[in-house]
Every structure is written in structure tokens, then in C-alpha cells.
Amino acid sequence: MINNKxxxxxxxxxxxxxxxxxxxxTIGKVLEKLxxxxxxxxxxxVDGYSSDRxxxxxxxxxxxxxxxxxxxxxxxxxxxVQSVSKDIIVFMDGDESHDPxxxxxxxxxxxxxxxxxxxxxxxxxGSDELHGTFNKFxxxxxxxxLAVLINKKFGTSLTDIENGFRxxxxxxxxxxxxxxxxxxIEQEMVLKCLxxxxxxxxxxxxxxxxxxxxxxxxxxxxxxxLLNFFKEYLFH
Numbered sequence: 266m267i268n269n270k271x272x273x274x275x276x277x278x279x280x281x282x283x284x285x286x287x288x289x290x291t292i293g294k295v296l297e298k299l300x301x302x303x304x305x306x307x308x309x310x311v312d313g314y315s316s317d318r319x320x321x322x323x324x325x326x327x328x329x330x331x332x333x334x335x336x337x338x339x340x341x342x343x344x345x346v347q348s349v350s351k352d353i354i355v356f357m358d359g360d361e362s363h364d365p366x367x368x369x370x371x372x373x374x375x376x377x378x379x380x381x382x383x384x385x386x387x388x389x390x391g392s393d394e395l396h397g398t399f400n401k402f403x404x405x406x407x408x409x410x411l412a413v414l415i416n417k418k419f420g421t422s423l424t425d426i427e428n429g430f431r432x433x434x435x436x437x438x439x440x441x442x443x444x445x446x447x448x449x450i451e452q453e454m455v456l457k458c459l460x461x462x463x464x465x466x467x468x469x470x471x472x473x474x475x476x477x478x479x480x481x482x483x484x485x486x487x488x489x490x491l492l493n494f495f496k497e498y499l500f501h
Contacts, residue, residue, distance in 0.1 A: 275303040279353035279372060279432075282345035284338050285323075286313035288359040293322045295357075298365040300326070309349055310359070311341040319359075338429075339443065339450030346438055355432045363430040367470045371432045374466045381463035382433040382454065385470030388412075388424035393474035411452065419459045423467060427451050430470055437463050 281299060285292055292310070299308055310323050310330040323330045331348055333341040346354055353375050357363040367385055374380035388409075411426045429451055441457035443450060458465055 275307070275368060275372070276353070276376065277304070277307065278351055279303070279307055279355060280345075280349040280351040281308045281355045281357060281368070282342060282349070283308070283310045283357055283359045284313065284333070284341040284345070285310055285315060285319055285359040287315045287317045287319060289315070289318040289322060291361045292319055292359045293326065295359050295361055295365070296323070296326050296328055302365060302368065305329075307351070309345055311345045311348075313341060337447040339445040339447050339453075342450055343443060343446075346435060349435075352435050353432060354435050354438060357430050362473050364471060364473070367430070367468065368432070370468045371430070371470070374468075375432055375434055379464070380466035381437045382458050383431060383466045383468060384423070384425055384455075385428055385430035386423075386425035386467040387428055387470065387472045389467060390469035390471040392472035415455065415459070421459065421465065423455070423465060425467065426455050428470070428472070430472075433458075 281303065283292075283295065296308065305327050306329070308328050310328055311333050312320060312323070312330055313333050314335060320330065331344065333344055342356060353372055355368055355371065357365070357368075363385065371383050371385055374383050392405075408425060408427050412423050415426060416422055431451070431454075433454070437458065438454075441454065441461060441463070443453055443457065445453045455465065
């Protein structure tokens, strides 16, 4: 069993992959928190050619980083997994929206072999980013609609399809053969895991408001999630 105290180190057989682009105001704080619960060698940043001090800060903290292929978030995540050999992969953002202390609960079902992928659910844990404006309303509505469609198709009871804070077995990640180079990578992960019979679990995880910068996800891309779902998966 895993001790949920953040002062205790996480298992060594995992890698935390963080895609970044111009996160100089938050990436240092995220990495500081992570270094309190795991070794630096278990963290990998995949940077999208930041033009600010993001890389400088990562280097100063002795964290490994690689540059992506300028194709998008999905490609960055795939490149990150290709660059590590750990059995458990954790994905999280570098903008302080995810709580590193939740990682213990996130990986526990993988270690106990009760799930193959675990998603930190904002619907169960709450979110500062999905409520308050029209754009945020569109995002949460789109997420909920996708959840309804997927649950109906696969007989599941998932609540959060799109949250990027998740953990997955590396072997499973490789087996589902992901194609997306953009933000639809999370959706594709869920759908392909379910299609191939892999088990998905959720834990409550609160999403905190971005303190600096801006979200790379646009409302128009949210509509793209729905179009991608209907085009590529629902009827195939």
C-alpha cells in the first residue's frame, strides 16, 4: 500500500512527464513540490520551445528536459514516453493547476493492479477553471457530453474524459498506439483503452486556477473534440 503523506517518496518505478511552453512563473513551484515526493531523475519536462525563462529554471533545478517536435501536446506526451523506461507514467501540467500530492492516490490503482489508467477527475474533486465564464461553461459542457457518450457506448461511469492529470502503465500506453498530436490526446487515450479492454479508474482531484499566463486550450478546440469523437471513434 502507498502512504499518502507527501513527505514520503513515491515509488522509483515511475516518471512524471510535464509538457510546458512559457511557464516561467509556475514551473519552478511545480518542480519544487515534485522534488519533495520523488527523485529528480523521475521527472521529465517536454518543452515546446519556450521563449521565456522556463528552460533556465528547469536547468537550475537539475531536472531533465527535452524539446518537442513543435506538433502539439499529444506529440509532446508521446515523445516523453518514448524517452523514459519507467513502468508507470504520470502526466501533469506545469501551470500549478494540478496538485502533486494527489499523485500517490493516482498511481495506487496501477500498483495494486486494479486499473490500467487512472484519471484525476475534476468533476469529483472540483475545478476553479471550469466555471465562471462562457468559455469555461463550454469546456465543462463539452467534457460532460463526451463522458455521457462514452459511458453509453462502453457501459462505464467516467466523469472526466479530458483532464490531463492522469497515470497510465507504460505498456498500456504503447499498446493503444496513439495518433493525436494535439489536445485530443486525452480523449483518444480513454477511447482506445476502453476499446482494447483496459481498465480505467478515477480519483477526485481539484483543478486550481492558473495563476499566470493563459490556457493553451481554446474554446474552438473543444468543438474539435466532439467532431473528432464522432468522426474517428463513435462510428468505427
